Each structure stands twice: as C-alpha cells, then as structure tokens.
Amino acid sequence: MSDTDTFGNGRPVLLRGGTVLPMDDPRRALTNTDVLVQGDRITAIGPDLTVPPGSAVIDASSGIVIPGMIDTHRHMWQTALRGYGADWTLSQYFVWFFIDHGKHFRPQDIHAGNLLAAAEALDAGVTTTVDWSHGLATTDHAHAAVDALQAVPGRFVLAYGNLHRPAAEWATDPAFRAFLDQRVPRDGMLDLQLAIDLGGDPSFPEKPAFEAARDLGVAVTTHAGVWGTALDRSMTMLHQHGCMRPGTVYVHGSSLGDDSYRRIADTGGYLSISAESEQHAGQGYPPTHAARAHGIPVSLSMDTSVWWSADLFSAMRATLAADRSREHAEGHARGESVTHTTLRAHDVLSWATRGGAAALGRSHDLGTIEVGKKADLVLLKNDDSPVSFPLLNPHGHVVLQAQRSDVHTVLVNGHVAKYRHRLRGIDLRALRDHVENTVEHLRGRLGESEWHKGMNPEVPRAKTIEQSRFGTEQPPTGQ
Ligand SMILES: [Zn+2]
Numbered sequence: 001m002s003d004t005d006t007f008g009n010g011r012p013v014l015l016r017g018g019t020v021l022p023m024d025d026p027r028r029a030l031t032n033t034d035v036l037v038q039g040d041r042i043t044a045i046g047p048d049l050t051v052p053p054g055s056a057v058i059d060a061s062s063g064i065v066i067p068g069m070i071d072t073h074r075h076m077w078q079t080a081l082r083g084y085g086a087d088w089t090l091s092q093y094f095v096w097f098f099i100d101h102g103k104h105f106r107p108q109d110i111h112a113g114n115l116l117a118a119a120e121a122l123d124a125g126v127t128t129t130v131d132w133s134h135g136l137a138t139t140d141h142a143h144a145a146v147d148a149l150q151a152v153p154g155r156f157v158l159a160y161g162n163l164h165r166p167a168a169e170w171a172t173d174p175a176f177r178a179f180l181d182q183r184v185p186r187d188g189m190l191d192l193q194l195a196i197d198l199g200g201d202p203s204f205p206e207k208p209a210f211e212a213a214r215d216l217g218v219a220v221t222t223h224a225g226v227w228g229t230a231l232d233r234s235m236t237m238l239h240q241h242g243c244m245r246p247g248t249v250y251v252h253g254s255s256l257g258d259d260s261y262r263r264i265a266d267t268g269g270y271l272s273i274s275a276e277s278e279q280h281a282g283q284g285y286p287p288t289h290a291a292r293a294h295g296i297p298v299s300l301s302m303d304t305s306v307w308w309s310a311d312l313f314s315a316m317r318a319t320l321a322a323d324r325s326r327e328h329a330e331g332h333a334r335g336e337s338v339t340h341t342t343l344r345a346h347d348v349l350s351w352a353t354r355g356g357a358a359a360l361g362r363s364h365d366l367g368t369i370e371v372g373k374k375a376d377l378v379l380l381k382n383d384d385s386p387v388s389f390p391l392l393n394p395h396g397h398v399v400l401q402a403q404r405s406d407v408h409t410v411l412v413n414g415h416v417a418k419y420r421h422r423l424r425g426i427d428l429r430a431l432r433d434h435v436e437n438t439v440e441h442l443r444g445r446l447g448e449s450e451w452h453k454g455m456n457p458e459v460p461r462a463k464t465i466e467q468s469r470f471g472t473e474q475p476p477t478g479q
Pocket of ligand 1: 073075132223251303
C-alpha cells in the first residue's frame, strides 16, 4: 500500500501513523495512531490498523490529525472584498454595507463571495461553516448563495438573513418558505439557521421572524452584546418574549451584563466569539471570562475577511491572547502577578472543533475523532517547514505554531477535499475570474474616488497616533 492521490469509488481512506488529537478529552494525544475512514464515517482508530483491501493510504507520520474545524459565523458573501476594510471601525462597516453599498451586490456577487469563502474555509481546515448570509436581498440572491455552497465539498449552514428588509417581512414571505423547501435540504451537509438582528425598537418588530424560526424548527443566530446596539435591554426583551430558546447562537456577546449572560446560560444558548472582530471593530472585549463565569458554551468564528483573517488558527490565537491579556491586566490592577493562566491551548482547540459542533446541535456526529462519527478530519503536516518539528506539545503546536499552509489533507464526510496542500476539484483560475468580475462591478458602481475613500478612512486630526499616545486629546463625545 502506498500514499496515493486516487480517492473515491468507495475506497476506504487510512490516515497512517499520525499524532491524533481526538478532542473527546481535551488533553488526549495519541501518537503513532491510524484513523480509518469508510464511507462517510470513522470506523477505526488505533495503532497499526489492518488496512482493508483497496484502501487509499495517506502517510500522516510527523503530522497531527484533528477534527475538522467549525466556524459558527462568517459573512461569506462579502469575501470578494477580502482585505478592503482592514482599517475600518464597526460604524464604517455599517455605513459601507448597510447604508451605502450593500445594495449593489447582485446574485452573481453573492455567488462569487460564497464560492471564494467556501474554498478558503476548506483550504484552512474549516470543514463546517455557518454562512451568516444577511445580504440576501431577493430569493435570486439566496439561490446564488446555495449554488455556491453546493459547488464546494464542505459542510455548511445557511444562516438566512436580509439586511435590506425588516426581518418580520422576509421571514414570513411565502417566497422565502418556497425557497427553503426547494433548496435547503437540511440533510447534515447543508443546514439552516435564521440570521436575525435586533434594531433596538422596544416594540420588538422582529418577533414574527423569531416565531418563523420556531415554526421551522431551526435555531436563530443573532449579533448580540455589540457596543451601541443589541445590549442588555434587547436581551431582556428577547427573554420577556420567550425568544431566548435552546440552541440560539449569540454572536460576539461582548458588552453584556451578568443578567444577560445568566439568561443565555439558563436558556441553553451558545456564544460565537470572534476575537479578532471584537478587538478590531469595537463590539466589546471577547467575552471568554464571562462565558467561564456563567458556564456558557463557546464556539469560535472569523466574522468577515473584509477585515480579518479567515482561518480558525487566527481565531484560536486571538482568543487565547485576549483571554490571557485580560487575566494579566486584571491581576496587575489588583497589584498582583498572574502565575498560572486559566485558559489553555487545548481549550481553544476544543472550542474550534467540538464547541462548534455543540453550537450547531451536532455533538452526536461532529467535533471529535471517535469511531462512528462523521469523517471530517484535518491532517496538519508540512515536512518542508522548519516549524514542523519538534512536536512536543501537540495542542500547543496546533494553536500557536500551525497555519493554513500546514493543512495537508482535509476530509469532509469521508470525501478528500484537499490533499498534499492542494484543494481537489476547485478551479482557482475560474474562481479568480469570477471574483474579479465582482470587484470590477462594485468598483464601477462606487467610482474611483468613493472606492478609495471607503478603503482608506481618514484618521481624524484629534486621534492621530502621536496624540493618542501622549493622551493630549479628549475622547470624542456624543457618539
Ligand atoms: Zn458578524
């Protein structure tokens, strides 16, 4: 048996001799261990497994095998603008997408963004992605979104949303229901959530959308605890109306008080923490401390690559750094030194894998490497890299050393989607042309001046770095 790139036709796949992190117990690391995949399932784990006839054998020695990572909140439709908003604040994002230019996205632009995001997710070992799709202006846009998700061999959850219309309107529109019946099979490969944000109206006009989700039997995902919007008052309203239901995913959950966190915990909610996003955009501090204090389960996400990285290695690093930074700062404020940090590397790897599975109601078949579970697996192995050895602390290595270029092999539902560092069955040349068409279209709609202005927001005179450093300016008021 030899390493081969011939997969398919029902051939079993054996990952041979890797260091396997099952994540069933966060600390377990199994060295020199095989993982056998038959059909869409993991069928055996152990040393020196007998290879079934006709198996494709992948040499995992010197590599690390982890469960496929799960991103519980990514605005995939925005991905054709990757990097455009690197210097944005949250309000600049809102103005650009919600007021000025989000309306310019055609169905083919949603398609281009989703296709690019789906490919980059797989490339980075993210096998399940929640497509937080709030740019679905029409059902034609929604068809385009699903066309893209189904063209790439990943596992997705379409979190259907529409920032262009009130939630109560689109979520109760018969055309929306007909679209779901026709296009979203909810079969474990393409599932459904409703993406509903609160606008701050105390009369709770979004309530029919929450009721629609309940009628459909799907979870709601909502941006919550975002500084300036969706704060404690909104959470109280949700609670009073019985809309904080088990399985609801609260994205960010940053700027909330103890009552809100207690309610999220008591009603069976989950957090989707996007640490890079929260730190850059200003929703509030990544709420890992609050999650620990209140026992709220955590998953991780990357939000949007208009600003930030699009891989969960970055998410794990940002989350761990933010948590430790806060722990030290709080210790220093008490005049103490922190001698032992609380959050560990294996904890954030657990959040990136089984935490995501739990948030999506998939703990029974995703998120860990166990016999009988779906074969969503990632092999990290890069023998050409001087960072691939020594492998002393495998969990720490994944979280603080590994990166996208170390993703050697990715399996989703038993299908080999990436092998020897190359995506399989994805035409990157055609994808590039598709994305460039979208960029050209948007740039043309904005005009050169507006396009450059959007990408390079002014630095207000009162907030230059020099002045901020020396504290000579008062913070802006009335915002
Ligand atoms: Zn978001």
